[in-house]
Amino acid sequence: MQSTAKPQFRGLKGLKKQRRIQVVLLAFVALILASVFVGFALKDGINFFRSPTQVLEEAPPETEVFRLGGLVKEGSIVGRGGVRFDFIVTDGGAEVPVRYIGDNPRPDLFKEGTGTIATGRLVDGVFEATTLLAKHDETYMPKEVMDALKEQGVYKEPDT
Known part of the structure; x- marks a missing residue:
């Protein structure tokens, strides 16, 4: 008799892809924030x-x-x-x-x-x-x- 239950691996694969996208977006936002902070810091220091x-x-x-x-x-x-x-x-x-x-x-x-x-x-x-x-x-x-x-x-x- 064959089991009709589907393996759980498909759900994990989608979850890993979703996490990867979240990490990339978070890194992008952090890069933008760092650039803004550096810009504000240099604004007063450049004469x-x-x-x-x-x-x-x-x-x-x-x-x-x-x-x-x-x-x-x-x-x-x-x-x-x-x-x-x-x-x-x-x-x-x-x-x-x-x-x-x-x-x-x-x-x-x-x-x-x-x-x-x-x-x-x-x-x-x-x-x-x-x-x-x-x-x-x-x-x-x-x-x-x-x-x-x-x-x-x-x-x-x-x-x-």
Whole structure:
């Protein structure tokens, strides 16, 4: 006599296929979430460099944090008490007034006629810098500043 009962293996095969699809979908969702989290994390960490000419040609929104680089204009540094001071950054073609609102004192090597890069926001035509970088020796110039000065035709090779 033959048994009419069907083996249970067909149900397990369909269940394995269903589980495999669920795992693939879950992995896809996890990948999308990870990408979104990485995007949000990098959003605040990426600061684009702009020269004064680029800032005046196309002013960024007040909410955008970016780096402004160029030379500190001669005679433009004005102290405002404490660690706060104002100065002008130029690339030979344009000038942007800068107000340093950071908490650290002015770097020792920060002086007029030298290259600098400031990080901050442009608010009502004044760049409010929270971080300030100055060259670290007599011959160093940040690459972005050097490129912007060369573009304006005012870059001078340092004396060696």
